[in-house]
Amino acid sequence: MRQFLISAVFLVASTLGSTAQETGLVTLQTRQESTGWEAVGRLDIANKGFCTAALIRDRLILTAAHCLYDTDGSLIAPDRFTFRAGLRDGRAEATRGISRTVGHPDYRHNGDATDPASVAMDIAVLELDRPIRTTRIQPYLIAQRPLTGDKVGVVSYGRGRESAPSLQEVCSVLGRRTGVIVMTCDVEYGSSGAPVFMERDGQTRIASVVSAMAQVDGQKVALGTSLEQPLTALLAHFASMGPARPGGSQRMISIGQRNDTGAKFISAD
Structure with missing residues (x-):
C-alpha cells in the first residue's frame, strides 16, 4: 500500500461532509459473517x-499491479x-500457488506514486496453479465504474x-x-489490491481495486482504478500470452525503472 498527499483539486467533486451514513470496519470473525x-x-x-x-x-x-514488484x-x-x-484465524477456504503474474500492459512502476496515469492502471491478474471450484467460493463479476456520490464497500486485510x-x-x-477513483474507504498497509464492491442487479460486483492511500484536506482516502476498461x-493482454510457461514468469510489455517509494508491505506472520 502506497501513501501520499493529493491536492483537493484532483477531485472531480469533493463531498467530504457526506460521510455520516458510512459504516466502520468490521472484522469477519465467523463463518456466517464471512458468507x-x-x-476475497x-x-x-x-x-x-x-x-x-x-x-x-x-x-x-485480481489485485494491484504494484504488488508484483x-x-x-x-x-x-x-x-x-x-x-x-x-483466510480467517490461520485457516483458509482454499489455498493455491501462483503459476503466472500479469500486470496491465500500460502500468508503469516508475517511482511516481502521485502519477494518476500509474494509479489508473494499477491492476494485475494472477493465474492460480489449480482452479478453485467450490460452492462456497464463487468468482465475482465486474461492475461498471462508480460515479461520484455512489456508495461502495471494501473487503481487505491490513x-x-x-x-x-x-x-x-x-x-x-x-x-x-483520469481513471482514478477517490473514496472514503478505510484502508491500511496490506490492503493493496483489495476489491471495492457495488451492488448491481442484486449481485455484489467488483467496481474498483485499491491502489493507494492518500490525504485530501487532512482526511485519509483510498485511491483505486476505474476498473471496467483497464480490466x-x-x-x-493475458489471453494473448497463451498457456503459462512451467516455472516461468510473464513480464509486462514495458517495465519501469526502480521505484524507491514503491509498495510497502508488512509482515504476514
Missing part, C-alpha cells in the same frame, strides 16, 4: 508481506505468491488485522478523474 466474501483472500508473498486479492475466474485472481523494483517470481481465499478480512460495508466515492485490456 459471500470467501472469494490474502495474497502472501514469501519473504516480503502480503496484499489482498479476489477471485474473478476459477483460476484467476519487490522493493528494488524487480518483478517477484510467481512461486513466491500464495493465495489464501477466505496492518493490525492480518488474520481475518475486514468489511467496510458502506463508504463513498468522492470523485474520479478488459488486461484480460485481453
